[in-house]
Each structure stands twice: as structure tokens, then as C-alpha cells.
Amino acid sequence: MGVAPTAGGALPGARYLVLASRLVPDRDGGFTISVLRRALDMAAAGAEITLLTVDPGETADHDTHRAEWVRRGLLGSEGSLRNLFDDARSDPSWLRRSAIPGRVPSSPWPTRVVTDGSGAAVLDLPVVSGDAAWHLTDAPVRIYDGDGDVIGWLPGFGGLYRAWLNAVAAESADGGAERAPVVVLCEARQIGETLVASGEPALDAGIRVLHTTHACHVLPPFQWDSPMDAAWQRWFEIADRFDGVLWLTPSQRDDVERRFGGRLRSFVVPHPAPVVSAPSDPVAGRIVILNSLIPRKRVDHVLRALPAIRAAVPAAHLCVYGDGGSGAQLRALATELGVADAVEWLGHVADPATRAWASADVLVLASTNEGQPLVILEALAAGVPVVAYDMPYGPRDTLAYGGGVLVSDGDIDALAAALIDVLSDRGLRSELSASGRAAAAAMDAAASMRALGDAVRTALVDPVSS
Structure with missing residues (x-):
């Protein structure tokens, strides 16, 4: 059976429902931004997109969120983001x-x-x-x-969510013509579990469900066979019921297949590198951190590396974008290490990339684990070199095409040495900047949409339930 393409050609013709738990400005870090960006890329590829959320907030709050996303250019129109409870309030007939x-x-x-x-x-x-x-x-x-x-x-x-999806899927977008197939991209594991659970009402047989992933699935020491928390264990028990599971990196997909075999229908659909229009005027020695101030991000490792970096590169200084529960502790550590005068704590900024990339000399990422960090893709697109720990998942796959330096995970001395090299060798920085831009151009939205299109096409032609 053939599947007609969208106008843009990358995605098969279908109605696409992108389902998330919530999409609230300045909440949930890169997850929220990645969901909205992917929806925009899908729309640009010619797909009919509706974003769906299930958080039981008030309609007035959701309206505020919609307006803010439109203002930031991350939502095409306020009507393209719907909420289950808003729909129930405005027209409960489906309920x-x-x-x-x-x-x-x-x-x-x-x-x-x-x-x-x-x-x-x-x-x-x-x-x-x-x-x-x-x-x-x-x-x-x-x-x-x-x-x-x-x-x-x-x-x-689960019954409530399935009833709503069935109602949304049954809507005719063009007033009564033959309905297009419906594809749900589920962006939240807890929601995904409810979609494939048994019970009434069942999800309509014609709906295809692809499940995205956004995070590392293992606990310390973050090896392929490391323990998993209860939520991931439960999700893996039912993940073979989805018409496709979308991983952000080949490394994570390979680790999952090594552990579970070929039980899941897996595809790699990476985040695309964005188009960054900020002018590039790097300030010599400016090291940028752009992440939450939480233990998983290991900002303390960068602070501990900073004395050695400053000894070799006196102009070195750290600009930290983000906030979080570890902020006070990290400020105290900077004072203890004698580097407080070389650290600027910029806190949460609604659109940090515009400010950060214009003046960054290098980006550093020292997390224990990630999914596929958007911040690396943004830095590469802006021509900012990246120094990152070789943690799961993302840095190794993303920097394989150039633009940065991988450091042995957790090695603070090696982290300092890599940052010294990039900051002190302007020729090296120039090479990394150029190769990073080229890598970002190859990892663009078109490449991501081609990968997504392959997954959707398989789901439509050969659904798991068939």
C-alpha cells in the first residue's frame, strides 16, 4: 500500500497530533522547546499539525501560554494548541x-x-x-x-485521554471529505502508557502511535546495562505496543537494542540544529554554561576546573545562564575556590540563546546524562565550539561531525585542559567554529523530517497491531 506524501514530501500525508503532558513557557527545560520546534518543522514540511496537552489547568492560563508561544515564534497560531480540559469545558458533547x-x-x-x-x-x-x-x-x-x-x-x-484522542481524530479537517490517517506523536511516557493500556474506550484502531523519547533511560553508572528506575522499567514492558519508538541518537537506540533485542520498532529521529541568526562577536575567554543549576548538570565540575583555566588563560571567565536549586551552593563553591570574581550568574533568561551565542567563546556541558542536548546543536549552529563530557547521550553522536571536543566523563583535569586549548589556540577555535557550522547545516530540519517521515511511513503501511 502506498502512502501519499505531504506537500513538502518528507512526511506522509496524515493528520498529526503531537501529544504532550503540558507546554508551559519556561518550564521543563529543553523538552518544551524541542516539542514546539518539531511541530513547527513538521508544519513547514507541509504536515497538518495539532498540539495537544492534558494538564488540568484553567483555560485562562492556557490562553496566556498560547499567546506567549506565538509571541516567541514557537507556535504558528493559538488555535493549533489544544487542551483536553479546555475542550471539555467549551463543548463536552464528546465527553x-x-x-x-x-x-x-x-x-x-x-x-x-x-x-x-x-x-x-x-x-x-x-x-x-x-x-x-x-x-x-x-x-x-x-x-x-x-x-x-x-x-x-x-x-x-487513561479512559479520559483515549476518549479525547478518539474524538479529536474523528474530526474532519475539511468538512466531510474522506479523513486522512491519524498519527499521534506521544511526547510523554506516562501519557504513552495510558494510550496502549487495556480498557474502555480503546484507542481507535486507525490511530497510529509513535512514541518519542527525550531522556537517558539508565541510572548511575550510566552504562548500557545499568539499573533503570521503576517508571522506565514499566514503560519498556509496554513499548513494543507502539507503532514506533523514536530515539534521539543512534547510541541510545543501540544500547536499548543491546539490552532488549529487536523487540521494539526503533527509529532514530534527532533534534535538528536550529537556524541561529545572532551575530558572532566572541569575547575572548568567555565560557558559557546554559542549563539548569541542578546536580545532574555538574556545574561544580566547571567551577573546580576554573582555577587551572584562569592560570593558563587569565581572561577566562564563566557566564552561567540558568537557575535551580543548587544555585546558592554553587555560588558558595565559587567563593571557596577563589573564582567568584570570574563567574557571572545571569539566572533564568526567557531567550538566552540570543544573548549567549553572540559573545560566547566556548560552550561547556558537564552533565551526568542527557537525551540529545539542544544547547549543543544551538552552539554549533552559531559557530560556538563545544567542550563536553562524553556522557550518555548526545555529545558523542552530535560532535562526531565536528565543532567540539569530547572529554572523558567526569575528568575535571581533562575538562580544564580542553577548555584551555580552545580558549588559547585561536586557530583551533576557528577550525571548530567552521566545522561546527558545517555539521549543524547537515543536521538541519530537513534531515530530521526525513527520518521522521521514514518512521511514520512504516507505521502507516505496517502498523504493530496488524
């Missing part, structure tokens, strides 16, 4: 059609009522606490009619 009639099962959990603009109850949600997997509970979601009476129920969040 009432999906409700299972009859007696509502009992539940041990308290509930939270969701109301519409007039204050009338639309549905209520179980408030699951403790160690219970909230997203997998069958505790009933009660559904109300317009007069405040319960008319039925859905089995937990």
Missing part, C-alpha cells in the same frame, strides 16, 4: 458520548471537580496520592450532564 452509563464504581480517592465557564460541573478527576501510579489507576472519572447530574464515567485518566 458525554464516551461516558460508560450505569452505576459509577466506588473509588478510594478524593476527587477534583472541573467546571465550565458558568461554574457547572463537567467532570471530576480522582486525586491520586502516595506511591500509586496516578496515570494507571482505573478510579472513575465521573461525567456530568448540563444539569449537574452524573450520567456515566470513564476508567481513570
Whole structure:
């Protein structure tokens, strides 16, 4: 069976629903930005895209988020981002059609009522606490009619999510013509588990589900066979039910296949390097960190390397973009090490890249683990050399085409030496800048969309459920 392409040719013709738990400005780090950027790239490739979220916030808050994303250029229009609870408030007919009639099962959990603009109850949600997997509970979601009476129920969040997706998928985009196939790109593991779980209502058979991944799946010491937390273990148990799993790097896909064999239908769909328009006027010695101030990012390693770097390159100084729970501790460490005068703490900035890349001499990334760091791709596109620990996952795959220096994971002395080399050897910096730009050009949106198109095409022609 052939699959018609989109107008742009990279993606098969389909309705694409990009499903995330939430998309809130300045929350969840690179995850949120990567989801929005991919949706924009898909739209640019000619695909019909709708972004979907399931966070049970207020409509006014969601409207504020939509307007802000449009302002930042990360959302094409406010109408292209929908929320389950906004839809339920504005037109609950789909919810009432999906409700299972009859007696509502009992539940041990308290509930939270969701109301519409007039204050009338639309549905209520179980408030699951403790160690219970909230997203997998069958505790009933009660559904109300317009007069405040319960008319039925859905089995937990999973039943609610599946009912909504079925309703959205059934909508005709062009007023009644034959509907295009529907492809869901699920961006959140907990949500993904609910889509393929058993129970009513089942997800419509014609919906194809591709599941993206955004993070490292193992715990310390971050080897291919290292322990996994309970959430990842549970996800891997059901991941073979998806029509495709999208990994960001070949390294992570290979480690998963080494551990689990070929049980999953895996594809590599990397983040693309963005187009960076900031002028390049590097300040000599300026080392940039652009990440949250949390233990996983190991900013303390860079601070501990800084005395040696300054001894060799007196102009060296650190500009730190980001905030987080470790901020006070890191400031104290800088004072203890005698480098406080060489560190500028810039905090959270809504659009740090515009400021950071214009003047950065080098980017440093010292995390324990990543998925595929957007910050490396941004730096390469801006011609900023990268020095990064060789941690899983991302730096090795991304820097394989040039633009940076990999350092043995956790080796602070080697980190200092690599930064000294880049800062002191202007010829080396120039070479890395040029090779980084060339690498970024090869890892562009078109390449990412071709990879995604291959995954979608396989899902449409040969679904897992067939």
C-alpha cells in the first residue's frame, strides 16, 4: 500500500497530533522547546499539525501560554494548541458520548471537580496520592450532564485521554471529505502508557502511535546495562505496543537494542540544529554554561576546573545562564575556590540563546546524562565550539561531525585542559567554529523530517497491531 506524501514530501500525508503532558513557557527545560520546534518543522514540511496537552489547568492560563508561544515564534497560531480540559469545558458533547452509563464504581480517592465557564460541573478527576501510579489507576472519572447530574464515567485518566484522542481524530479537517490517517506523536511516557493500556474506550484502531523519547533511560553508572528506575522499567514492558519508538541518537537506540533485542520498532529521529541568526562577536575567554543549576548538570565540575583555566588563560571567565536549586551552593563553591570574581550568574533568561551565542567563546556541558542536548546543536549552529563530557547521550553522536571536543566523563583535569586549548589556540577555535557550522547545516530540519517521515511511513503501511 502506498502512502501519499505531504506537500513538502518528507512526511506522509496524515493528520498529526503531537501529544504532550503540558507546554508551559519556561518550564521543563529543553523538552518544551524541542516539542514546539518539531511541530513547527513538521508544519513547514507541509504536515497538518495539532498540539495537544492534558494538564488540568484553567483555560485562562492556557490562553496566556498560547499567546506567549506565538509571541516567541514557537507556535504558528493559538488555535493549533489544544487542551483536553479546555475542550471539555467549551463543548463536552464528546465527553458525554464516551461516558460508560450505569452505576459509577466506588473509588478510594478524593476527587477534583472541573467546571465550565458558568461554574457547572463537567467532570471530576480522582486525586491520586502516595506511591500509586496516578496515570494507571482505573478510579472513575465521573461525567456530568448540563444539569449537574452524573450520567456515566470513564476508567481513570487513561479512559479520559483515549476518549479525547478518539474524538479529536474523528474530526474532519475539511468538512466531510474522506479523513486522512491519524498519527499521534506521544511526547510523554506516562501519557504513552495510558494510550496502549487495556480498557474502555480503546484507542481507535486507525490511530497510529509513535512514541518519542527525550531522556537517558539508565541510572548511575550510566552504562548500557545499568539499573533503570521503576517508571522506565514499566514503560519498556509496554513499548513494543507502539507503532514506533523514536530515539534521539543512534547510541541510545543501540544500547536499548543491546539490552532488549529487536523487540521494539526503533527509529532514530534527532533534534535538528536550529537556524541561529545572532551575530558572532566572541569575547575572548568567555565560557558559557546554559542549563539548569541542578546536580545532574555538574556545574561544580566547571567551577573546580576554573582555577587551572584562569592560570593558563587569565581572561577566562564563566557566564552561567540558568537557575535551580543548587544555585546558592554553587555560588558558595565559587567563593571557596577563589573564582567568584570570574563567574557571572545571569539566572533564568526567557531567550538566552540570543544573548549567549553572540559573545560566547566556548560552550561547556558537564552533565551526568542527557537525551540529545539542544544547547549543543544551538552552539554549533552559531559557530560556538563545544567542550563536553562524553556522557550518555548526545555529545558523542552530535560532535562526531565536528565543532567540539569530547572529554572523558567526569575528568575535571581533562575538562580544564580542553577548555584551555580552545580558549588559547585561536586557530583551533576557528577550525571548530567552521566545522561546527558545517555539521549543524547537515543536521538541519530537513534531515530530521526525513527520518521522521521514514518512521511514520512504516507505521502507516505496517502498523504493530496488524
